[in-house]
Structure formats: C-alpha cells, structure tokens
Amino acid sequence: MFQDISTAETLDRVAVETADTSCDASRRQFINHAGRGLLVAGLATALPLAAAEAADLDGFDTPAPPTGPLDIKLPPLEAPTDPKADPLPNPDAPDQRVGYAIVGLGHLTLGEILPAFGQSKHAKPVALVSGDPDKMAKAAKQYGIKPSNCYSYQNYDKLKDNPEVQVIYIVLPNSMHHEFTIRGAKAGKHILCEKPMATSVKECEEMIAACQKANVKLMIAYRIQYEPLNRLAMKSVRDKQYGKVKLLNMVNTQNQAHDQQWRHKKALAGGGALPDIGLYCLNTSRFLLGEEPEEVFAYTYSTPGDDRFKEIEENVSFTLRFPSGVISQCLSGYGSFNAKSYAVHAETGTIKMDPAFSYKGLKQERVHAPDGKQQTEQPSNPDKQQFALEIDHMAECVRQNKQPYTPGEEGLQDQRIMEAIYKSAKEGKPVKLTAGVGKLDAFRGTPPTEEQA
Incomplete structure (x- = not known):
C-alpha cells in the first residue's frame, strides 16, 4: 500500500518525523477511557427494555435523537451558597463528531494532538497521513483508526474519496504547509494548519486563494x-x-x-x-x-x-x-x-x-x-487541553458554516x-x-x- 518516497523527498518528508512511537501515559489513558465508554455503551444497548423500566433508569427507554446535542441534565449536589460544580462535559455522540485526518506523526501530533481528541467534544480522529507506515500503523492501532484510513504522502489526495474525513489537520515542517494545504483543499476538505502558516507572503496568499476556490475553510492553529x-x-x-x-x-x-x-x-x-x-x-x-x-x-x-x-x-x-x-x-x-x-x-x-x-x-x-x-x-x-479547544472550534465552524476565529x-x-x-x-x-x-x-x-x- 505504501511506497518509499524518493531520496530527494527524504529530507522534506520522512526524516522530518521523529521515531518516537512509544505510547505515553496520556495516550494510554485515552484508550482506556474509550474502552470503558464502549463497554458501557454496549451494556446499555444490550439491556432489555423491560429491565430498564424496572430499574427506573432515566430515559433508557427513549431512543436518542439521531442528530443535535445530547446534553444530560442532573440536579445540583451543592447548596445555592456553595461554589457551583463545572457543567457536565456532554460530548457529542461519536457518529455526530467531525472527522479529522492528521498529517504528520512527529512529537506534536503524538504528544499533544492525538491525545487531545480524548478531551474533544465535537471531533474525532479518523485518518492518518505519514511517510512512515510502521509508525503510522502503531498510532492507528492506539487510537482506533482503521488501516484503510492510513495514507502516505503520495496517495494523500485520495482523502477526497473518504467521506469520514471532513477536516485535515496539517502538522508538518513549515515549508510543507503550502503544498499540503492546497492539495487538501483540492480534495474538498477543510484545513486546520499549524503555525507558522507558511514561509512567505506569496505562499500564504496562494493557500487562502486555494481554499476560497474550493469553498473550504482554512484555520491556523493559534492555540x-x-x-x-x-x-x-x-x-x-x-x-x-x-x-x-x-x-x-x-x-x-x-x-x-x-x-x-x-x-x-x-x-x-x-x-x-x-x-x-x-x-x-x-x-x-x-x-x-x-x-x-x-x-x-x-x-x-x-x-x-x-x-x-x-x-x-x-x-x-x-x-x-x-x-x-x-x-x-x-x-x-x-x-x-x-x-x-x-x-x-x-x-x-x-x-x-x-x-x-x-x-x-x-x-x-x-x-x-x-x-x-x-x-x-x-x-x-x-487547565483545558489547548489543542482540544482549537480542534473543537474548527469542528463547530464546519458544522455551523462560520469563519474560524484565526483564519x-x-x-x-x-x-x-x-x-x-x-x-x-x-x-x-x-x-x-x-x-x-x-x-x-x-x-x-x-x-x-x-x-x-
């Protein structure tokens, strides 16, 4: 599926990613929490309706709406004179989240961005793009991403055929932002690009023009x-x-x-x-x-x-x-x-x-x-996860057709x-x-x- 990129491209692509593929504590926590969430969801689905009614479980006999917010409301535990607890996280259901493809698997992606999806409310990682297939396979397994949703830099443009991907998050060396933003826009995907945006004014202008022509949103990751x-x-x-x-x-x-x-x-x-x-x-x-x-x-x-x-x-x-x-x-x-x-x-x-x-x-x-x-x-x-905040903002801009705060x-x-x-x-x-x-x-x-x- 993957081909080695050319020697001339090695400096620009494969060598720029680090070989750090260890699964750190934050990533393990994400996977463990996700696993527990799937287990609870499975038990709830398997619970017979009569048993749910007998146990008087709030709302378990009412199907969840297929779209829109699924906010859960609970009465307060504290008296009016005490400090109020934070609101419930109330994340979107998995099938309602905006799907992201993350391009580049260096320190920032593996140490911050992929773990951030564990605290995201509106987004989920669904695809990866890398010049290192072995490292990508490990990361995909850690975050539950299908092997079929793993791409090389060469077949990156095939993201256009993947309806699960709505946003591409570009986490590459600065000189590569221009190319991968324009290719991503031509694939019809919205773009979240790491800072700095590019290496010249001309490149920035061309990135903006490409996204406007493709009618997709462009956001710069000023966390x-x-x-x-x-x-x-x-x-x-x-x-x-x-x-x-x-x-x-x-x-x-x-x-x-x-x-x-x-x-x-x-x-x-x-x-x-x-x-x-x-x-x-x-x-x-x-x-x-x-x-x-x-x-x-x-x-x-x-x-x-x-x-x-x-x-x-x-x-x-x-x-x-x-x-x-x-x-x-x-x-x-x-x-x-x-x-x-x-x-x-x-x-x-x-x-x-x-x-x-x-x-x-x-x-x-x-x-x-x-x-x-x-x-x-x-x-x-x-102490909110900064990358989760920007990822969620972009997701809401896509769903609500708004201009990102940092375009x-x-x-x-x-x-x-x-x-x-x-x-x-x-x-x-x-x-x-x-x-x-x-x-x-x-x-x-x-x-x-x-x-x-």
Whole structure:
C-alpha cells in the first residue's frame, strides 16, 4: 500500500518525523477511557427494555435523537451558597463528531494532538497521513483508526474519496504547509494548519486563494487565542480594567537539541527562532490589543561556531509600535533556557503570564493597588487541553458554516510582519508597516463559544 518516497523527498518528508512511537501515559489513558465508554455503551444497548423500566433508569427507554446535542441534565449536589460544580462535559455522540485526518506523526501530533481528541467534544480522529507506515500503523492501532484510513504522502489526495474525513489537520515542517494545504483543499476538505502558516507572503496568499476556490475553510492553529487564561487577559485589556495599556513585554526561549532537526534547516523551517517561537510573541501582542502594529525594529544574532545556527537565526529581538502608542518588546531564542512569559503594563495594574505559551500549567498574576495598597491576585486555571479547544472550534465552524476565529488571513498578517522584522534586522533600521487597518481584530473571524474558552 505504501511506497518509499524518493531520496530527494527524504529530507522534506520522512526524516522530518521523529521515531518516537512509544505510547505515553496520556495516550494510554485515552484508550482506556474509550474502552470503558464502549463497554458501557454496549451494556446499555444490550439491556432489555423491560429491565430498564424496572430499574427506573432515566430515559433508557427513549431512543436518542439521531442528530443535535445530547446534553444530560442532573440536579445540583451543592447548596445555592456553595461554589457551583463545572457543567457536565456532554460530548457529542461519536457518529455526530467531525472527522479529522492528521498529517504528520512527529512529537506534536503524538504528544499533544492525538491525545487531545480524548478531551474533544465535537471531533474525532479518523485518518492518518505519514511517510512512515510502521509508525503510522502503531498510532492507528492506539487510537482506533482503521488501516484503510492510513495514507502516505503520495496517495494523500485520495482523502477526497473518504467521506469520514471532513477536516485535515496539517502538522508538518513549515515549508510543507503550502503544498499540503492546497492539495487538501483540492480534495474538498477543510484545513486546520499549524503555525507558522507558511514561509512567505506569496505562499500564504496562494493557500487562502486555494481554499476560497474550493469553498473550504482554512484555520491556523493559534492555540493561545483559544486558551482561557490568555483570553481572560485579552478581555481585561480590551475592557481597560487597569486603564490604558502602555507597554507589553514578551519572552519565548528554549534550548534546542544538537540533532540537526528540520527546524535548523532554512529550506524546511523558513527561518529560526522567529517563525517557530518568536511568532507567539508577535501574535499574542496583536491578539491582546486587537490592533495591528504600524512599525517594527529588530535585531538577530547567532552564536559563531554553533552548528545549529548555520542556516537560521538563534536569537531575535523586535519592537512593535502600535497606533494607540503601545510598545511591545519581544525576545525569542533557540539557545537559552526555557522561558515563556509576558507582562501587560497598564496605568493602574499589571497582568503577568508565566508560563504563558506552554502546553499546560499556565499561570496568571495580577498586581494592582485599588485602595492604595498593592494587591496580587491569581485567577484559577481551568487547565483545558489547548489543542482540544482549537480542534473543537474548527469542528463547530464546519458544522455551523462560520469563519474560524484565526483564519488564513490571520496567518498571512503575521507572515507580512515577520518579513518586515527580517528586513529591519538586515537593514538595521525601523520598517514601516501597512497602515489604515482601522478596526480591531481586522483579520479574525467568529470568536470561540464560551464552552471552548
């Protein structure tokens, strides 16, 4: 069924995926929970109607509606004066969920995205695409995906004949996003694409055009814009809870392995720290304020003799100036200890996120002085699985025919600004950005529903 891809394609396709096929705890939990759910469903189906009535089991004698929500209601356990429990998860029935094909089986897919479907309410994984058939077979078995729904990069286009697949989630090296988005759109499937959207403005524009021509939706996976604590910070900024925002400070760094991974090759990554992790600083600045920067000034630097940074930048520092006067200072690097934080400095208070960009364990702190005495508050973290939130948002947009909150136009705008950042660093002077956007959230679509935030 699978053919080995050519030597010329090896760097771009097979070698970019890691060989980590171990089944970690989160994946085992997903499978165990799924198994228990199937067992309960089987017992309920087998239970005779008379026995169900005799046992007075609520609603077991009433067939479930074939479509629509299946929300279960229960009376509260706590008194009105006590804190309220979270709402029941109430996920969609399996046959009502939006089917996803996941393209690429590297660390992100195996460590975060496939496990996220265990916490999804509206989506399910139904197909895989990979250049490594052995690894794909193992992953398919772990997540209950049929062997017939496993595809190679070469027969990827056959997804058009699979009605189980409604959305394709592209999790490949940056330079491959363009090709697989366009091929996926031609197959008639909606596209959820990892960030950065592509490696050039031209590629982003072609991806948007291809999806528009095929009448399919295109969403870029900016998970921070769906994460509850970051959304809480955004709402406080927009509501001027602490007065006008004056300054933003963004930091995203990590020390990468010396393994010649695809992120160190410009042909695959398009750049270094900037498009991979510096993009969080850029996109989150725009997300918090809702504005678009009008000028950028940047520096880049790479440690001499470090083989990781022969082709790409190690460090990037850039300053964004917004029409409201807010200045955002952003730092990102590939060779220093892991740090992922930001601070919003407003007139009467500061909002800090540390960590801000990690997959889990985010923390927020607010410092202000309402009565002349400094106070520190720490909002609780709902700890929702960030990839499940974005997967569910895309599923709802498909079912309800809505524009995703982070569409292709959002990714295109970031690419424009990143190209200006590189130009500024090369020329050693500020670069003006396109003015006249005028409105807030100019490139965003329908906000996520409350259950997703």
